[in-house]
Amino acid sequence: MSIFVDDDTRVVVQGITGGEGKFHAGQMIEYGTNVVAGAVPGKGGQEVTGVPVYDTVDEAVEAEDADASVVFVPPAFAGDAIFEALDTDLDLAVAITEGIPTQDMAKVNKRLGETDTRLLGPNCPGIITPGEAKLGILPGNIFAEGNVGLVSRSGTLTYQVVDNLTERGIGQTTAIGIGGDPIIGTSFIDALEAFEADTETDAVVMCGEIGGEDEEQAARFIGEHMDTPVAGFIAGRTAPPGKRMGHAGAIVSGSGTGTAQSKIDALNNAGVPVGDTPEEVADHVEDFL
Amino acid sequence: MKLHEYQAKTIFADAGIPVPDSRLATTVDEALDAVDEIGYPAAIKAQVHVGGRGKAGGIKIATDRDEAEAYAEEILGMDLKGYTVDSVLVEAGVDFVDELYVGVTMDRGEGKPVLMVSTEGGVNIEEVAEENPDAIAREHVDPAFGLHPYQARKVVYEAGVDADVALDVASILSTLYDLYEGNDASEIEVNPVMITGDREVVAADAVMNIDEDALFRQPELAEMAEASYEDDLERKAGEYGFDYVRLSGNVGIIGNGAGLVMTTLDLVDYYGGKPANFLDIGGGAKAERVTKALDMVFSDPNVDSVVFNIFGGITRGDEVAKGINEALAEFDEIPKPVVVRLAGTNAEEGMEILNTDLIEVEETLEEAVQRAVKNAEEVTQ
Numbered sequence: 001m002s003i004f005v006d007d008d009t010r011v012v013v014q015g016i017t018g019g020e021g022k023f024h025a026g027q028m029i030e031y032g033t034n035v036v037a038g039a040v041p042g043k044g045g046q047e048v049t050g051v052p053v054y055d056t057v058d059e060a061v062e063a064e065d066a067d068a069s070v071v072f073v074p075p076a077f078a079g080d081a082i083f084e085a086l087d088t089d090l091d092l093a094v095a096i097t098e099g100i101p102t103q104d105m106a107k108v109n110k111r112l113g114e115t116d117t118r119l120l121g122p123n124c125p126g127i128i129t130p131g132e133a134k135l136g137i138l139p140g141n142i143f144a145e146g147n148v149g150l151v152s153r154s155g156t157l158t159y160q161v162v163d164n165l166t167e168r169g170i171g172q173t174t175a176i177g178i179g180g181d182p183i184i185g186t187s188f189i190d191a192l193e194a195f196e197a198d199t200e201t202d203a204v205v206m207c208g209e210i211g212g213e214d215e216e217q218a219a220r221f222i223g224e225h226m227d228t229p230v231a232g233f234i235a236g237r238t239a240p241p242g243k244r245m246g247h248a249g250a251i252v253s254g255s256g257t258g259t260a261q262s263k264i265d266a267l268n269n270a271g272v273p274v275g276d277t278p279e280e281v282a283d284h285v286e287d288f289l
Numbered sequence: 290m291k292l293h294e295y296q297a298k299t300i301f302a303d304a305g306i307p308v309p310d311s312r313l314a315t316t317v318d319e320a321l322d323a324v325d326e327i328g329y330p331a332a333i334k335a336q337v338h339v340g341g342r343g344k345a346g347g348i349k350i351a352t353d354r355d356e357a358e359a360y361a362e363e364i365l366g367m368d369l370k371g372y373t374v375d376s377v378l379v380e381a382g383v384d385f386v387d388e389l390y391v392g393v394t395m396d397r398g399e400g401k402p403v404l405m406v407s408t409e410g411g412v413n414i415e416e417v418a419e420e421n422p423d424a425i426a427r428e429h430v431d432p433a434f435g436l437h438p439y440q441a442r443k444v445v446y447e448a449g450v451d452a453d454v455a456l457d458v459a460s461i462l463s464t465l466y467d468l469y470e471g472n473d474a475s476e477i478e479v480n481p482v483m484i485t486g487d488r489e490v491v492a493a494d495a496v497m498n499i500d501e502d503a504l505f506r507q508p509e510l511a512e513m514a515e516a517s518y519e520d521d522l523e524r525k526a527g528e529y530g531f532d533y534v535r536l537s538g539n540v541g542i543i544g545n546g547a548g549l550v551m552t553t554l555d556l557v558d559y560y561g562g563k564p565a566n567f568l569d570i571g572g573g574a575k576a577e578r579v580t581k582a583l584d585m586v587f588s589d590p591n592v593d594s595v596v597f598n599i600f601g602g603i604t605r606g607d608e609v610a611k612g613i614n615e616a617l618a619e620f621d622e623i624p625k626p627v628v629v630r631l632a633g634t635n636a637e638e639g640m641e642i643l644n645t646d647l648i649e650v651e652e653t654l655e656e657a658v659q660r661a662v663k664n665a666e667e668v669t670q
Contacts, residue, residue: 076505101473101503102395106432109400139602139634154548156600159633160654163600180547182397209548212397235551238536238558239567242340246532246547246569248502249397253415260555276559277655278552 002129002174003149003194003201004092004118005068009133012037012057012066012090014073014081016048020096021072024137025049028070031140033133036064039084057088068092070126070135078122079104086115094135095122095185102248105183112185119185123247125155125177138175146171148285149195149228151188152207153180153214154247157235157278161207164282170289173201180209180247188218196226203229203288205281206272208263210236211250215263223270231284232267232274234260290499290514293336295378297495300472301479304464307491311380320361321354323379329353330382333360337372341413345369350382383491388481389450390414390425391462392496393469395476402430402469404441404462406448410481436466457490458482472510473503522566522589529581531568538563540665541586541595541625545570545602553598553658560655562662565592576615583616587624593668595627596661598654606631606639614644623647626664630657 011028015021016038026049029035037060038048044055054060057069069090073081078097085093086108100122112119120127126136130143142159144166152158158177165172176191178184188206195201204226208215215234222230237260239245241252252258264274275281292300298308312323313336324331335347342348347369351357357379367374388410396403407425409417417424426448428440441459450458461482469477478496485491504511514527526533532547536554540562544550547569554564566589570582586592599609609631617623627648631639640650649664651657 075502099502101506102475102500103402103432103470103473103503106395106400106402110431110433137602141634152548154546154551156544156546156602157548157552159600159602160549160552163632182395183400207548209551214398233552235548235555237555238564239551239554240534240536243534243567244501244532245534245551245567248500250547250551277556279653279655 002132003191003198004174004176005127005129005133005135007032007034007132009034009068009092009135010064010066011035011135012039012060012064012069013051014039014057014069014071014085016040016051016053016072017043017046018072022048024072025051027140028134031134033135036066039069057084057090061088061090066090068135069094071095071097071122073097075099075101079108082108082119082122083111086111086117086119089115090117092118092120094120094124094126096124096126096136098123100181102182105181109183120176121179121184123181124179124184125158127174127176129174130172136177138177142166143175144171147173147200147202147289149173149198149201149204150175150207151191151195151204152177153209153249154207154235157207160278161205161233161281164278165285168282168286170282170285173198180249182212182249188214189221192218192221192226192230196228201228203231203285205231205233205285207233207235209234209247209250210239210245210252210260211247211258213257216266219263219266219270219272222272229288230272231281231288232272233278233281234263234267234274236260290501290504291338292497292499292513293338294334294495295336296513297497298492300468300497301492301495304468306461306464307489308495309381309383309491309493311378313376314361314379315365315376317358317361317365320365320377320379321358324351324354324357327379327381331357332380332382333357333364334378334380335364335367335369335374336376336378337369337374339370339372342369347374383483383493384485385483385493386486387451387484389458389484390480391458391465391482392476392478392480393465393474396429399429401432402466404428404430404444404466406444406450406458406462408449414480430466435470436463438463441466451484454484454488454490461490461492473500473507474498475500522585525585526568529585531570531582531585533585534567535589536564536566537591538565539591539593539669540661541565541589541592543568543570543582543586543595544598545600549598549600553596553654556655556658557596557662560659560662562665565589576612579612579616580619583620592625594661594664595625596657597627597629598657599631601631601633601636601639605634606636607642610639610643614642617644617647628657628661628664630654
């Protein structure tokens with residue numbers, strides 16, 4: 001079992017003719033993902049890494065029966081690309097693009113509430129169900145099939161934690177990067193809810209970071225609705241207020257909301273042990289299993 | 290990206306929001322010329338990106354020329370919470386009877402812009418929000434429709450603004466929303482809006498922050514950003530295209546990916562060191578970027594030791610190692626000890642080819658950080 005993607009997922013890559021899109025489409029195919037089409041305006045009829053390219057997502061869905069998209073479109077056009085995915089009624093859209101203006105995402109977010117499509121990201125590494133499919137830029141070789149779910153706001157931090165798990169022989173059901181922007185589609189709670197419902201996920205790792213209140217809300221959800229044990233990690237304990245730490249969303253406000261301590265306290269209160277180091281997170285997971 | 294008060298007020302004035310008469314001055318003479326034109330009382334206001342300027346001594350009211358000269362001398366060049374004051378805004382004093390707070394920002398949780406109005410203006414609004422949240426009236430805006438004018442009126446009345454000025458305040462709020470949307474702002478705040486004895490409404494302060502991700506379509510604001518860097522290293526990082534934040538410690542940190550770099554900072558602290566910076570070089574880590582990153586941390590006089598942590602991911606570790614070696618070749622001598630840790634794809638191959646004559650390598654993140662902290666301690670002893 002897994003959540004959100006598996007070997008039946010049929011993927012259209014938006015922006016497949018660009019450098020990133022082409023490279024990662026190839027990587028996804030190599031991993032075994034069912035990449036069935038590309039969509040790039042003006043490039044219909046071409047073929048990239050053995051995949052037919054269409055001018056619109058709509059055509060790709062019509063011709064190849066795609067049900068999920070991965071967006072590798074530059075920030076200035078990514079909002080539009082996500083709208084196209086949402087308006088085509090795909091099951092899932094994964095937006096990798098970093099640096100989409102927040103006001104564009106506010107409009108996307110509004111539309112998202114009116115559709116049944118799940119959005120992952122933007123500014124995220126994507127999602128992987130080891131051995132079945134990966135949609136995004138995650139390095140497939142560090143993952144292993146197993147029974148731990150992982151949800152994280154950060155890409156490379158996810159890799160670090162996964163690496164620690166895999167090295168100990170602990171594999172993953174599905175790993176999800178939800179993205180580091182202020183406005184994102186799938187939240188921690190959405191992912192946690194799906195992991196809780198997944199019979200093969202025996203433990204979950206949640207990696208958060210400073211900024212916003214998503215981790216606090218997730219902690220409340222865990223306390224009230226989850227039987228599956230969760231281990232946590234929070235990045236940004238040493239971040240000074242008012243400074244954006246790389247991710248647009250990773251900023252502690254002047255009033256002290258969004259601090260690491262507030263998130264760690266909330267998780268601890270919900271019975272979630274929070275590691276001081278990535279190694280400690282793996283220790284906690286090992287204890288659960 | 291933060292605009293200075295004078296920059297924001299120029300934008301406000303162009304949009305028709307009443308602001309006090311003002312001039313920017315970078316010398317005492319310029320400041321005196323400005324007060325000669327504006328008259329007294331005049332506010333002399335430090336133009337730095339620091340909250341609570343007034344309390345910190347960065348805003349003074351001059352009632353005559355001698356005071357103006359004394360205050361201009363005092364404030365220009367002063368150190369305000371770590372920032373040197375290069376310019377002051379000389380502004381006509383406003384004879385006010387009441388102060389309000391108005392602001393527009395993005396409510397992350399809702400994914401919608403929100404208008405905020407409070408009659409408890411002139412004080413730290415974040416304290417108001419914490420101690421008396423009901424004193425702030427809020428109204429969310431549907432980003433697809435934009436602001437309906439009634440919403441601005443509704444929130445102003447809800448906040449309890451005096452009826453005779455309510456529509457003027459609502460009109461300012463509507464304009465602020467237009468500016469928020471049109472300039473891709475992340476936040477606009479006027480604290481205080483002053484109500485004069487003649488019942489005029491004036492924007493006495495101006496905070497305007499711009500979404501850095503939208504600067505590509507806001508070329509005029511991008512130019513203003515140039516004038517807003519206050520730290521040479523942060524300016525350099527901007528030119529190199531790095532995400533960089535300067536901190537006060539002595540362990541320089543370079544890594545890829547915001548979450549992992551933040552984690553590296555946290556671990557430096559956890560193992561008893563003090564991080565000197567956040568520097569995310571992003572994906573790839575080609576030699577050129579590695580060189581620039583090393584140049585940045587080496588040129589920070591506070592840095593005594595460096596930890597370089599790359600999780601290869603899609604990028605192969607051996608390629609990263611080649612980049613590091615090429616970058617190191619640019620330096621005749623390594624000015625500060627560097628610990629490198631590579632992980633992920635082909636990390637072992639990478640670790641093997643790293644030039645260990647110049648740098649130290651460690652296998653795990655935890656070990657690398659501990660060694661860098663120890664190196665920093667040895668330098669400072």
